[in-house]
Amino acid sequence: MTGEPWSTGVRRGPDGVVSVAGVDVHALAAEHGTPAYVLDEADLRTRARAYRRAFESAFAQIGAGVDVYYAGKAFLSVAVARWVHEEGLRVDTSTGGELAVALRAGIPGEHLGLHGNNKSTAEIARALDAGVGRIIVDSLVEIDRVADAVAARGGEPAPVMVRVTTGVHAGGHEYISTAHEDQKFGLSIATPPRPASEQVAAGPTTSADAAVNGAAVNGAAVDSGAGDSPAMCALLAVLARPELRLLGIHSHIGSQILDPSGFEVAARAVLTLRAQLAERTGVLVDEVDLGGGYGIAYLPGEVALDPDRIAKDIAASVQGSARDLGTPLPRFSIEPGRAIVGPAGLTLYTVGTVKPVRLDDGRVRTYVSIDGGMSDNIRPALYGAQYHAEVVGRLAGPETVLARVVGKHCESGDIVVHEVQLPADVRAGDLLAVAATGAYGRSMASNYNHVPRPPVVAVADGATRVLVRRETEDDLLALDQG
Structure with a gap:
């Protein structure tokens, strides 16, 4: 055994x-x-360390930096948050409760991220108070919600990433595959928004509307036509709000993934969107999050993804994509998910x-x-x-x-x-x-x-x-x- x-x-x-x-x-x-959940501390720490070292080594060889984020949703307690941070990982939270646990553990705000497809104003305010390193916005409406919260309190612009869906469907079950179009997360890279004649009348004009209808970025007008994808509209909307700082683009294709090819396809799509935004606006975002959700063995005979292999494969893929696009590499972040704590x-x-x-x-x-x-x-x-x-x-x-x-x-x-x-x-x-x-x-x-x-x-x-x-x-x- x-x-x-x-x-x-x-x-x-x-x-x-x-x-x-x-x-x-x-x-x-x-x-x-009994029953009791039993957690092997040394095993958890070893896995966290292995992912950090594998990705840092592989990405250093292509001249890029990388951060590894622990998935708070998989399991989070004050002690576990401290363990993974001591092993060099940052912590991704998806609710105010997870954020509260990470803060109680003493994790610096800049090493935390706040996810979620429907963040409350209280959760956004707490994230701003904590100085989180990134808020991942998940919809056009949320862009204004975060920007308005910053405007109401003053201070520095909030660092945000836009979560996009690449159309890559991966994962062990439909409910945990998070990059196909028919689901709640993110903004599609591929599907253009509906024509105005098909949209239900909404309330007052917002920066999301400005992104679709034209916005000022770096003092210059940016045209945004009906053919723009929701993802591009969201990126332009963030750039149009001085209360926000566009840190980068976030993609996550699912969970319990055992085939690494999906990550490579999704990474190319995200880097292509980054290059298209730069061509449109002159803004080349600094960071790209490639998600994760790496699979583990649940049954005897199953083989989990190897950190060294997946790190080298993804590093080679993004290096090739950036070379083909003629853009410098951004800083990357990855989220191994259950692979740290599950086993x-x-x-x-x-x-x-x-x-x-x-x-x-x-x-x-x-x-x-x-x-x-x-x-x-x-x-x-x-x-x-x-x-x-x-x-x-x-x-x-x-x-x-x-x-x-x-x-x-x-x-x-x-x-x-x-x-x-x-x-x-x-x-x-x-x-x-x-x-x-x-x-x-x-x-x-x-x-x-x-x-x-x-x-x-x-x-x-x-x-x-x-x-x-x-x-x-x-x-x-x-x-x-x-």
Whole structure:
């Protein structure tokens, strides 16, 4: 039980008992209970360091700088934010809550970004107060929202990036593929806006309207015709607002991506848009964010993207694109996503009931019920995501059965592992671990059926530390004002 999909600190001893970074699962369960998210600190730090070093090395060879951003949405706590920052990463946040955690961790504002397709005025104000390094605007309306917030408070222009969609569809599921046209994120590079005759009458003229109808950039008039893409309109709108500083262009094509070719196609599209903007306005933006969402191994036999390989491939691609376009390279940023924290985590459960069910084809599937479920890992129910589980607290017999690991919730779709071979003697009281749950387990957890959320327990050098405590029924009742 070593190697993917488990973290590097996971070992199975001769007695069959598994340990994480020197702490065995019985000790973890006795001290912290189950279910519990268990995070291998050394593994997480190593992955963060590996991505930073791989991209810095590959991009240095083409004469470009690069920043690596940790995806706060995958999992964020004060301690984890500090760990990744200590390893040289910046932190990307997508809500005011994530921003609050990063600030509580002491991350400097200039090393933070604020994402989101519908930022509130309060979130924008907090980002401006914190001096975040970049606000990624996601719509024409949001450009005015940020600019108006700056105008109301005065001070330096806000650094913004415009998120664009390149039409490259990549990722493990439609819901996590974020660069095709029919979805909520970004502004399309390819599709022109509708003619005015087809648009619903709106309110007063804004800088977004000015971008479509003509704007002044660097003191000169810039013509913007009906054939301009929404992405170009947004870039011109930012340039038309003195309260904003156009830092660059942002692209993100999806999550859980295992084929690097999509990044290369998207990067060329973004660099082409950058060159077109320079030709139109004389403004060559300083930075391009290539997104990320690099895939990890969830099942035995799967192979995650290698940081060195992906870094070298993308560096070569952007170098070739910039050469073909005749433009100097910008500074780049990338967002590995779940690849930093996902493999570093596992979830530890206790088996409750075991029920064999005969299927229509004559096979028997053993339903193994655990003390958690869809409230602590919604991805299998939401996306059909696949996970791997093993009995980790003892030696098991050589015989296995086809099993489905299910939760305790009042839903037939409450499935944590759809199909896995477990020991034929799996029984109540067994400790069972599900691999690669560091990303999107705790961050997407709920209190469905009024089940308190599990703790997040860090393990390092034979010791444990609670990063996020277990919720209690008192926590749940404290919110009920009835």
